[in-house]
Amino acid sequence: MTAQELYQRLKTIQPGSVLCNYSMEACENMIPMINEIIELKKQQNAVIFAHSYVSPEIIYSVADFDGDSFKLSQDATKINADRIIFAAVRFMGETAKILNPHKQVLIPGPLTGCSLADSITVNQIEELHRIYPNHTFVCYINTTAEIKAQCDVCVTSSNVIDIFSHIENDKIVFVPDHLMGQNVQAELEKKGIHKEIVLFDGCCYVHEQYDPEMIRFFREQNPGLKVISHPECHPGVALLSDFVGSTGQMVQYIRNSPKHTPFLLLTECGLNARMQSEMPDHTFIGSCSMCKYMKSNSLSNILETLRHPEKALSIEIEDSVQIKAKKCIDAMFHYASL
Ligand code: 13P
Numbered sequence: 001m002t003a004q005e006l007y008q009r010l011k012t013i014q015p016g017s018v019l020c021n022y023s024m025e026a027c028e029n030m031i032p033m034i035n036e037i038i039e040l041k042k043q044q045n046a047v048i049f050a051h052s053y054v055s056p057e058i059i060y061s062v063a064d065f066d067g068d069s070f071k072l073s074q075d076a077t078k079i080n081a082d083r084i085i086f087a088a089v090r091f092m093g094e095t096a097k098i099l100n101p102h103k104q105v106l107i108p109g110p111l112t113g114c115s116l117a118d119s120i121t122v123n124q125i126e127e128l129h130r131i132y133p134n135h136t137f138v139c140y141i142n143t144t145a146e147i148k149a150q151c152d153v154c155v156t157s158s159n160v161i162d163i164f165s166h167i168e169n170d171k172i173v174f175v176p177d178h179l180m181g182q183n184v185q186a187e188l189e190k191k192g193i194h195k196e197i198v199l200f201d202g203c204c205y206v207h208e209q210y211d212p213e214m215i216r217f218f219r220e221q222n223p224g225l226k227v228i229s230h231p232e233c234h235p236g237v238a239l240l241s242d243f244v245g246s247t248g249q250m251v252q253y254i255r256n257s258p259k260h261t262p263f264l265l266l267t268e269c270g271l272n273a274r275m276q277s278e279m280p281d282h283t284f285i286g287s288c289s290m291c292k293y294m295k296s297n298s299l300s301n302i303l304e305t306l307r308h309p310e311k312a313l314s315i316e317i318e319d320s321v322q323i324k325a326k327k328c329i330d331a332m333f334h335y336a337s338l
């Protein structure tokens with residue numbers, strides 16, 4: 001790849017932060033790293049996965065697979081590589097490892113957490129099982145392998161409504177995102193599906209920041225504004241949005257919209273940057289809420305991971321946990337295919 005090619009990809013991204021401030025010079029500085037990463041990937045038979053929230057130069061230069069958490073999980077079932085570099089957060093790397101127990105999965109970013117995955121402990125889910133022995137346990141994919149191992153099925157933001165609709169039991173415990181849980185309850189009610197859903201109290205620190213007042217303000221300033229939000233946002237935000245969906249579904253919605261539509265994206269700012277790059281005919285306004293965990297991945301720590309894989313964080317999961325967590329993920333694939 002040349003600096004010119006990379007610059008063409010990135011030049012329409014408006015600097016919302018120092019992390020998204022691209023110049024021709026910045027692109028020229030990245031090229032030696034990018035070329036070394038591409039070379040090391042070949043030598044090591046490695047592939048790079050990148051979630052849409054990581055910095056766009058990773059997605060456009062070195063990633064082999066990108067997208068939302070469901071797409072990345074599906075992609076992880078189809079690879080032949082020996083080594084997976086997962087530029088995202090730990091729980092996503094764990095999902096790849098559960099699906100590929102004999103491959104090495106390495107996480108380059110030093111901040112591997114997620115406020116949702118970190119919100120619930122094994123003791124807490126065991127306690128919920130004691131209280132609700134007859135409920136079906138559903139977890140968001142943003143959970144650790146240990147939590148998945150204690151649940152019947154996991155869901156992502158792209159399939160949560162379909163999977164809830166297909167679950168026969170009308171008593172469900174959903175962990176850990178209580179805002180997504182409330183959004184699901186509201187959607188199911190709209191469809192005439194009545195379920196008793198027990199919620200936990202986790203939430204995403206990036207998405208909980210958005211509120212209905214912000215939407216009203218931006219609508220007044222921007223006639224014709226389309227507001228699209230992630231289901232991890234507050235139900236009041238979902239109610240005022242034109243569309244609610246996973247990051248992948250948001251991209252699809254924008255792609256299918258008429259040219260020159262102004263958009264307010266209520267999700268992590270990496271998606272906003274991607275859209276500014278990929279769909280420069282639209283206007284993407286303001287609201288930048290950043291996930292420090294996703295943004296801790298960089299070209300330099302990906303390169304470091306490939307140069308010294310023995311020093312990188314390698315995902316290891318106990319066999320008994322891996323087997324149970326895989327059942328939970330396989331159940332998602334099964335329900336999502338119905
Ligand atoms: P998606 O499934 O939409 O990619 O969401 C993952 C996530 O972490 C959102 O905060």
Ligand code: SF4
Nearest residue numbers: 114115116204206291
């Ligand atoms: Fe977790 Fe929120 Fe970051 Fe997604 S945006 S990885 S839910 S902290």
